[in-house]
Amino acid sequence: MYFIDVQGTLISDADKSPIAGSREFIAHLNANNIPYMVITNNTKKASKDFYNYLNSIGFEFSFDNYLDPLMLLEARVSKEPVAAYGAPEFLKTLQAMGYKLDYEDPKTVLIAIKEDFTADEYAQMIDFLLDGAKLVGMHETSIYAKNNKRYPGVGAILKMLEFATSTAYEVVGKPSVAFYEEALRCIQEQDKRAEFSKITIISDDVKGDLGGAKELGMKTVFVTSGKYKTAEEIVPYLEDALKPDLIYKDMQEVLANLEER
Numbered sequence: 001m002y003f004i005d006v007q008g009t010l011i012s013d014a015d016k017s018p019i020a021g022s023r024e025f026i027a028h029l030n031a032n033n034i035p036y037m038v039i040t041n042n043t044k045k046a047s048k049d050f051y052n053y054l055n056s057i058g059f060e061f062s063f064d065n066y067l068d069p070l071m072l073l074e075a076r077v078s079k080e081p082v083a084a085y086g087a088p089e090f091l092k093t094l095q096a097m098g099y100k101l102d103y104e105d106p107k108t109v110l111i112a113i114k115e116d117f118t119a120d121e122y123a124q125m126i127d128f129l130l131d132g133a134k135l136v137g138m139h140e141t142s143i144y145a146k147n148n149k150r151y152p153g154v155g156a157i158l159k160m161l162e163f164a165t166s167t168a169y170e171v172v173g174k175p176s177v178a179f180y181e182e183a184l185r186c187i188q189e190q191d192k193r194a195e196f197s198k199i200t201i202i203s204d205d206v207k208g209d210l211g212g213a214k215e216l217g218m219k220t221v222f223v224t225s226g227k228y229k230t231a232e233e234i235v236p237y238l239e240d241a242l243k244p245d246l247i248y249k250d251m252q253e254v255l256a257n258l259e260e261r
Contacts, residue, residue: 155207
């Protein structure tokens with residue numbers, strides 16, 4: 001049974017094209033009736049739109065096998081005034097979902113990813129938090145990779161704001177327990193015997209996705225096809241308890257080793 005990340009794992013951070021072996025891996029799971037969930041931290045596109053995009057580039061799986069933070073947002077963040085920060089597509093998606101954006105007296109500071117946060121935006125976030133607004137991240141990624149550059153991920157920004165304001169934060173998507181529990185509930189629709197100890201999660205975010213998953217008892221597979229160029233950039237500096245169980249270059253290597261067993 002598998003949880004499978006998308007950006008940097010199934011599709012390239014550079015141009016959103018399929019990474020070597022990724023479509024074949026999904027096809028292998030389908031052919032062998034192996035339960036799985038595609039779990040992504042997508043926040044830019046509406047959930048169904050991003051799912052349809054993945055289908056359009058050759059990933060053949062049901063929407064029942066798909067989960068992203070937007071699908072849990074309404075259960076985690078009320079539609080009271082929200083100061084949201086992220087890419088323009090994210091803000092438009094929020095508004096289409098019925099969220100009111102308020103940058104004067106928000107009840108929640110909601111953060112997604114973009115590469116060009118400004119110092120003034122950080123200052124505004126800090127003022128809102130010190131005035132009592134809640135702090136929520138759409139996910140807790142460590143690094144955001146785009147345009148051959150690596151930016152601080154939402155997780156890094158959340159920790160900065162927590163340090164600056166002593167405001168605890170919540171996370172909607174990976175690696176929150178609530179997100180993984182929902183993914184587990186979905187995979188149990190495929191196999192009632194599913195539990196975290198039987199799940200293998202594959203991701204390029206060894207600190208965000210895999211660290212939280214390992215704490216829940218999942219087996220972790222780190223692929224270096226996304227945020228990190230090599231395992232040596234990050235793995236030696238992780239606590240031993242959070243180091244990945246297996247490391248591969250990409251999904252093609254994952255599939256090759258799976259077929260050899």
